[in-house]
Structure formats: C-alpha cells, structure tokens
Amino acid sequence: MNIGVTGNTGFVGGNLTSYLKSKNYNIIGVSRTPFKSNELKYSDLNLTVWNSINTFIHLAGKAHDLKKTSKENDYYKINTELTKTLFDQFLVSDCKVFIYTSSVKAVADHVDGILTEGIIPNPKTVYGKSKLAAELYILSKIIPENKKVYILRPCMIHGPNNQGNLNLLYSFVSTGIPYPFGRYVNRRSFVSIENLCFIIKELIDNNKIESGIYNIADDEHLSTIDLISIISEVLNKPTKILKLPKLFVRFIARVGDFFPIPINSERLLKLTENYVVSNLKIKNAIQKTLPLSSEEGIKKTITSFQK
The missing domain is CATH 3.40.50.720 (NAD(P)-binding Rossmann-like Domain)
Incomplete structure (x- = not known):
C-alpha cells in the first residue's frame, strides 16, 4: 500500500x-x-x-x-x-x-x-x-x-530525541538544579510519538472508523511534579523541589522575555498550566488499548536524552 x-x-x-x-x-x-x-x-x-x-x-x-x-x-x-x-x-x-x-x-x-x-x-x-x-x-x-x-x-507530542519542555525539565534534574515551581499544581496531557503512530495506523487500516475530528492524547494526565519524579527515577538522581512565591517566579519569567535565560513567560506557562485533553472519542473509535502509558512514554523519551 x-x-x-x-x-x-x-x-x-x-x-x-x-x-x-x-x-x-x-x-x-x-x-x-x-x-x-x-x-x-x-x-x-x-x-x-x-x-x-x-x-x-x-x-x-x-x-x-x-x-x-x-x-x-x-x-x-x-x-x-x-x-x-x-x-x-x-x-x-x-x-x-x-x-x-x-x-x-x-x-x-x-x-x-x-x-x-x-x-x-x-x-x-x-x-x-x-x-x-x-x-x-x-x-x-x-x-x-x-x-x-x-x-x-x-496535544504535546514527545518521543526519543525530541527537544522541548521535557528537555528543560531534564536539565533541572540532570544538573542537580532544584525545580523552583513547586507551588504550581497542574495536570497536563501528553501523547507519545509511539501512541500517535499507532493511532494513525489504525485509521489507515480500519475503514469502519468514521470521518471526523479526533483529539489525540495518552490515557493519563500528569503534573509537572509527576514529570520531575519520573525523570528523577530514570536518572536515578533525586531532585529538590522549591516552592518559590509565584510573584517572584513570574518576575523571573518576565526577565526571561528580554534576556536569554532558561525561563520566560511562555515556558513558565507551558510548565505550570492545566491542559487536559480527552482521548475518549478516538479510543472508542479504534477499540484498542494504546501501546504505552503516559509514564512509559515519558520514560522512553527521557532515556533517549541520556544517549
């Protein structure tokens, strides 16, 4: 084909x-x-x-x-x-x-x-x-x-060797820098490249799936603190989480909008905002289990950074 x-x-x-x-x-x-x-x-x-x-x-x-x-x-x-x-x-x-x-x-x-x-x-x-x-x-x-x-x-696609906000979190853990945004409690959806490829293959193979719009996401939602924990586990390296005042954090991010530091307002938002995406429609359409859980997918991505 x-x-x-x-x-x-x-x-x-x-x-x-x-x-x-x-x-x-x-x-x-x-x-x-x-x-x-x-x-x-x-x-x-x-x-x-x-x-x-x-x-x-x-x-x-x-x-x-x-x-x-x-x-x-x-x-x-x-x-x-x-x-x-x-x-x-x-x-x-x-x-x-x-x-x-x-x-x-x-x-x-x-x-x-x-x-x-x-x-x-x-x-x-x-x-x-x-x-x-x-x-x-x-x-x-x-x-x-x-x-x-x-x-x-x-939603946010990740996978081996992909550079993005996961890479920024990886740098916090791998270099031993404390994660400073502990006061932010959030939930985010991700999709691993493997799950996305699996879904696309199902759409190619199964002509019974109706035309339409489909959200694509992993089954579970993770907080940024969850991501830090997963990265720490993969690297076998503990990370200290700081709970700096949000006002101070926003000030530093604002500085990053004008000067080349790792954090700016947009990156802060992506790391700390809520963005939960339902994948129920596509799951009901393909009637199959996704190959990777959110945690498994994140682990595969982080492992690739070490190489």
Missing part, C-alpha cells in the same frame, strides 16, 4: 515513516526540498501520483514560534493554504483516506476542565487560527462516500 506523507523529515514525520515502513507500507515522502530520490516535491503531486496513493497524511506545517519572529502570513501560507491545495487534489483523486494533523491549539490556548471535540474553537494565536482555518476548509467540503477524512488534534 502506498502512503503519501508530507513533513516526512520532521520529528513526527520521521518517526511515522519508520513505523509504517516496519509494518510493510510503502512511503512516498513529499516536501518542498526532497532529500532522497524517492521523495517528491509538492509540484510533483499530479493526478497520476494521487491515484497511486491509498492514504495521504499531511503533517507538514509551521510550528508555533516561541521566539515570535515569524510573520503572520507565513502561518496561513503553510498551515492553511497548503492544506487547502492538497485537500482539493485529494477530493478529485482516487486516494481513499486523508489525514490532516492539526493541533489542540486550533481549539484553545488555555483549558478549563477537559478539552473535548465538542468545545467550540476559539484560538488566540495566529498558529492556532491558521490551523483552525484549514480545519474549517476541510469541513466545508462534501466528502465522497468512498473516502475518509480525519482531522487529528494532538
């Missing part, structure tokens, strides 16, 4: 490509600047190519820019307009399945309670707005009866 994958050289795309190849799928990578002879440019996606593909997975996109140096138009050009073009091509082709990887940020930047697919989207960032615009375009089209279309909204 031929599967087209955009963004196949990125963290998610690279892992997904390896995973699907191990299951004997033939992967056709698509990008602006192909690295290998068997990869295609977007301009190469003519009807003949589309008709040879059974499933098309659109992962490519412009990620949220923590440094805030990107232009607003860049997000819409890549996240919205490219998706529109690819989806239009899919609709007139013989390709049967289109999987678009959006984000929970297309719905909400902050969550009170639990994020479900039924919540009315109200993104605040241009990243979230550009992702939502692509979703709305897909949803505005009539889908032929012989095709399936899935919009996936993953």
Whole structure:
C-alpha cells in the first residue's frame, strides 16, 4: 500500500515513516526540498501520483514560534493554504483516506476542565487560527462516500530525541538544579510519538472508523511534579523541589522575555498550566488499548536524552 506523507523529515514525520515502513507500507515522502530520490516535491503531486496513493497524511506545517519572529502570513501560507491545495487534489483523486494533523491549539490556548471535540474553537494565536482555518476548509467540503477524512488534534507530542519542555525539565534534574515551581499544581496531557503512530495506523487500516475530528492524547494526565519524579527515577538522581512565591517566579519569567535565560513567560506557562485533553472519542473509535502509558512514554523519551 502506498502512503503519501508530507513533513516526512520532521520529528513526527520521521518517526511515522519508520513505523509504517516496519509494518510493510510503502512511503512516498513529499516536501518542498526532497532529500532522497524517492521523495517528491509538492509540484510533483499530479493526478497520476494521487491515484497511486491509498492514504495521504499531511503533517507538514509551521510550528508555533516561541521566539515570535515569524510573520503572520507565513502561518496561513503553510498551515492553511497548503492544506487547502492538497485537500482539493485529494477530493478529485482516487486516494481513499486523508489525514490532516492539526493541533489542540486550533481549539484553545488555555483549558478549563477537559478539552473535548465538542468545545467550540476559539484560538488566540495566529498558529492556532491558521490551523483552525484549514480545519474549517476541510469541513466545508462534501466528502465522497468512498473516502475518509480525519482531522487529528494532538496535544504535546514527545518521543526519543525530541527537544522541548521535557528537555528543560531534564536539565533541572540532570544538573542537580532544584525545580523552583513547586507551588504550581497542574495536570497536563501528553501523547507519545509511539501512541500517535499507532493511532494513525489504525485509521489507515480500519475503514469502519468514521470521518471526523479526533483529539489525540495518552490515557493519563500528569503534573509537572509527576514529570520531575519520573525523570528523577530514570536518572536515578533525586531532585529538590522549591516552592518559590509565584510573584517572584513570574518576575523571573518576565526577565526571561528580554534576556536569554532558561525561563520566560511562555515556558513558565507551558510548565505550570492545566491542559487536559480527552482521548475518549478516538479510543472508542479504534477499540484498542494504546501501546504505552503516559509514564512509559515519558520514560522512553527521557532515556533517549541520556544517549
């Protein structure tokens, strides 16, 4: 079976490509600047190519820019307009399945309670707005009866060698620096790359799963203190947790908005906010147990940092 994958050289795309190849799928990578002879440019996606593909997975996109140096138009050009073009091509082709990887940020930047697919989207960032615009375009089209279309909204994706806020927490524990945000009590959802790949494979294989929007998350929710404990266990290194006054912590984070220190306001928010995502809809759809628990997935990611 031929599967087209955009963004196949990125963290998610690279892992997904390896995973699907191990299951004997033939992967056709698509990008602006192909690295290998068997990869295609977007301009190469003519009807003949589309008709040879059974499933098309659109992962490519412009990620949220923590440094805030990107232009607003860049997000819409890549996240919205490219998706529109690819989806239009899919609709007139013989390709049967289109999987678009959006984000929970297309719905909400902050969550009170639990994020479900039924919540009315109200993104605040241009990243979230550009992702939502692509979703709305897909949803505005009539889908032929012989095709399936899935919009996936993953929460924070992690996995071996992925750099992100987990890496920042890892640095606290590995260097013996006390974790200073102990006064913050929170719950967050994560999804391991292995669970995400597993879910995508189920969508490819099971034509009984209905088209629609699906949140993607691990089963359990973890606090940042939980993450510190897991990292400490993997490294076999205890970490002291400080309970500094929140006012002082916010001041330090504000300083980090202007000077290159490890913590700034956005990182503080990501480390300490509540963001719980329900995965009940996708779990009910695939009717299978996810390969990894949240703790197991985090342990695999942290173990990779040691290498």
